[in-house]
Amino acid sequence: MLLSLLGLFSSSGLIEVLPAPGEYTSIQTLSFTVSDNSTIKFTLNGGVEQIYTVPITMSENTVVEYWGVDQGGNIGEKTTLTYIIDAIAPTTTINHPAGLYNSILEVILISDETSIIRYKIGNGAYQIYTAPFLLSTDAIISYYATDTIGNIESVKTTSYTFDLVSPVTTIKPNPGFYKTVQNITLSSNELGSAIYYTLNGGIEQVYSTPFTILTDSIIEYYSIDSAGNREVTKAASYVIDNIAPITSISPLPGLYSGIQNITLTPNESSVVQYSVNNGPWQVYSIPFMLAEDSEVRYRGIDISGNIEAIKTVNYLITDVTVYRINGGPWIPYTGPFNGHHYEKIEAAVRYTGGAFSDINEVSYTIIDTTDQWIMVG
Numbered sequence: 001m002l003l004s005l006l007g008l009f010s011s012s013g014l015i016e017v018l019p020a021p022g023e024y025t026s027i028q029t030l031s032f033t034v035s036d037n038s039t040i041k042f043t044l045n046g047g048v049e050q051i052y053t054v055p056i057t058m059s060e061n062t063v064v065e066y067w068g069v070d071q072g073g074n075i076g077e078k079t080t081l082t083y084i085i086d087a088i089a090p091t092t093t094i095n096h097p098a099g100l101y102n103s104i105l106e107v108i109l110i111s112d113e114t115s116i117i118r119y120k121i122g123n124g125a126y127q128i129y130t131a132p133f134l135l136s137t138d139a140i141i142s143y144y145a146t147d148t149i150g151n152i153e154s155v156k157t158t159s160y161t162f163d164l165v166s167p168v169t170t171i172k173p174n175p176g177f178y179k180t181v182q183n184i185t186l187s188s189n190e191l192g193s194a195i196y197y198t199l200n201g202g203i204e205q206v207y208s209t210p211f212t213i214l215t216d217s218i219i220e221y222y223s224i225d226s227a228g229n230r231e232v233t234k235a236a237s238y239v240i241d242n243i244a245p246i247t248s249i250s251p252l253p254g255l256y257s258g259i260q261n262i263t264l265t266p267n268e269s270s271v272v273q274y275s276v277n278n279g280p281w282q283v284y285s286i287p288f289m290l291a292e293d294s295e296v297r298y299r300g301i302d303i304s305g306n307i308e309a310i311k312t313v314n315y316l317i318t319d320v321t322v323y324r325i326n327g328g329p330w331i332p333y334t335g336p337f338n339g340h341h342y343e344k345i346e347a348a349v350r351y352t353g354g355a356f357s358d359i360n361e362v363s364y365t366i367i368d369t370t371d372q373w374i375m376v377g
């Protein structure tokens with residue numbers, strides 16, 4: 001009974017509220033209209049009680065409580081309205097700044113409010129972002145988010161380029177043996193690379209201009225490209241040698257009895273050449289035989305190309321057993337050899353100066369071709 005009485009005296013006119021409570025993506029202007037001349041009172045977000053006179057601007061989430069007070073001072077029922085106002089689009093951030101990278105990237109997109117994030121790689125289709133993804137090739141990532149009430153962020157793009165390959169540095173001249181000082185040049189196959197080197201284990205230096213090596217040197221070097229890829233260190237070894245080799249001969253020149261095997265030995269890695277009795281120059285590899293008086297010339301050429309002055313030595317060789325077959329040239333006898341059908345073999349001893357002993361003639365008629373015979377000097 002009391003309630004109905006209160007209702008009777010407190011009821012103010014019908015209050016109309018615009019806009020209706022709900023979700024809005026823009027600032028809202030709240031207005032009250034009352035059908036009689038009651039006063040409207042309200043609070044915003046639990047704040048102080050105010051009397052409504054002019055429309056109220058709501059730029060953020062707002063809880064409005066309002067009621068009427070009639071001219072008799074009767075207070076009407078309080079009504080609470082909730083406005084969700086979000087006029088601000090979300091902001092999405094990407095975890096790696098745009099730029100050049102030398103390793104695979106894990107890309108993470110994060111929005112500053114509850115949102116759905118969409119992204120695309122290059123000209124691909126937009127897809128909903130659900131988890132980090134990997135990127136290892138040049139690409140532009142486009143992305144934006146939509147918040148829960150539909151505010152859409154402007155599309156952002158972030159551009160990535162990748163260089164996963166180390167540079168390759170070239171050194172000139174090629175490592176090796178040289179007769180003179182050398183100017184060393186280093187170059188990288190990638191523009192923008194930095195080249196580093198050490199000389200004979202010294203401190204590392206940044207290469208800028210060619211440098212000269214005066215003596216045997218080991219140069220270690222590598223490049224780092226603009227993406228930060230580091231080449232594996234390489235080493236180049238140079239020998240600077242302007243001294244000719246010295247070759248020794250054994251046995252020493254002189255008078256010898258019987259065939260002599262001549263050995264040539266250089267004092268450093270060299271090609272040794274020799275010539276016997278003004279014959280053609282030959283490359284020495286194994287000892288060679290002298291079976292008569294001989295003039296031997298020889299020299300060494302080292303790896304750097306230094307050439308030893310030609311040495312000329314003489315050997316007198318006597319008491320060499322020689323033979324000839326069917327009147328052919330005289331051949332020094334070095335050991336048993338195969339005979340053939342109907343050969344005439346002659347043997348003698350040759351002395352220094354080319355004189356011969358008496359010639360012994362031995363004729364063999366070999367019936368069985370597998371037979372061999374042995375000649376004794």
Ligand SMILES: [Ca+2]
Nearest residue numbers: 086088089147
């Ligand atoms: Ca928002």
Ligand SMILES: [Ca+2]
Nearest residue numbers: 163165166225
């Ligand atoms: Ca590279």
Ligand SMILES: [Ca+2]
Nearest residue numbers: 241243244302
């Ligand atoms: Ca040398």
